[in-house]
Amino acid sequence: MIPIVIIGGGASGLMLASLLPAKNAIVIESNSKVGAKLLVSGGGRCNVTNEVLSSSNYLGDQDFISNVLRQFDQNALLRWLEARGLELVYQKNHQYFCPNSAKEIVSVLVKDSSKQTILLNEKVIDIKKNNDYFEINTTKQIIKAKAVVVASGGLSYPVLGASDLGYIVAQKMGHRINKLAPALVGFTLQKEQFFMKELSGSSVNNVEIRVGQKSCIGDLLFTHKGISGPSVLDASLYWEKGSITIDFLPNFRWKSIIGSKKNISTLLPLPKRVIKSLLEHLNVPDKTFDALTKDERDRLFGLQNYSLAPAGTFGYNKAEVTKGGVRVDEVDSHTMMSNKVDGLYFIGEVLDVTGELGGYNLQWAFSSAYVCAEALKLN
Ligand SMILES: Cc1cc2nc3c(=O)[nH]c(=O)nc-3n(C[C@H](O)[C@H](O)[C@H](O)COP(=O)(O)OP(=O)(O)OC[C@H]3O[C@@H](n4cnc5c(N)ncnc54)[C@H](O)[C@@H]3O)c2cc1C
Structure with a gap:
């Protein structure tokens, strides 16, 4: 019997x-x-997945993504694993x-897939x-x-086997590829923000980063290379180039510190090292709030609206995923089959569908695999 070949384990x-x-x-x-x-x-x-799942957690064609997720959603995945x-x-x-280690899901998948021929080191x-x-x-x-099912993933983490084969095959078979870029990755900084590198090892809880229309909430981590942490990783998904805006103090009310005899660095809910450095950068003296001039206060309010243009990202070596990929308008969301070549299928990260942090990329990998399996079983 002529088999189905799956590229990528x-x-x-x-x-x-x-x-x-x-x-x-x-x-x-x-x-x-x-x-x-x-x-x-x-x-x-x-x-593995997230209880709150919809196409809005993904960058990509919303109808295509909904169609696929609907056929095998987070609950179906939880039941399948249970x-x-x-x-x-x-x-x-x-x-x-x-519960304990990723080995648990890998051993479920290894056990269930062992009924097929698995070729390693090939x-x-x-x-x-x-x-x-x-x-x-x-x-x-x-x-x-x-x-043939192309399940060869994206370009991130080349040490774990990533290759561009999926994109090359797709192009060879007449498919178009939307621009590839590392995503769910930290940002490198321009000179103006190099002071942040001095904060390496510090973090701020629950900042809000705005990129275009998207708002990404989570912790921010300063590193020797730039900025990282969940809010930054999500922001990288939506960032093309240009500025992002960071609110270091979402929900903070300035009213609450009016009349206080303490200096602002002790009143603002940010780590001491971080607030001292940010105040210095914004040219705001560390006095009581009441003692600040109008101009100093305006600069201080910049903590809730801090604009910076990343120099770039930490790149594919550090990126959790690759955004962009095989265009989904050339793939059928009911089968994952190419609209151009009969018998050629694409699943997982090789497609131009990229999820936010939170289990969305694995859910996509599993949902698209399910849709493809159902189609192949009928053939
Ligand atoms: C550090 C890290 C942490 C992550 N954490 C999470 C998380 O917690 N939750 C989440 O949802 N997502 C997470 N992701 C993203 C998630 O792992 C991927 O989106 C997902 O694995 C994509 O599945 P895939 O099957 O498309 O590709 P992959 O899982 O990358 O599988 C592709 C396979 O194809 C093989 N391959 C490539 N080219 C060839 C070739 N030419 N010949 C033969 N084999 C080939 C590769 O070796 C690889 O094994 C993380 C990613 C990284 C790097």
């Missing part, structure tokens, strides 16, 4: 291999083990994690389509397939 490829009937598919993985990225995800505990003995733990920000180099079948050229052999 990551989150989406393993889920697809698990869902297909036994002995139907060959998974080709360039690493020496499957699920390498899953194992390091969520700080080693894998943030049926295999893995009950996820609910944590802050509506996130679901593995890299796909090229694909050709003849009349009725595909020829997959790997570092070891040429494999014939009746269908």
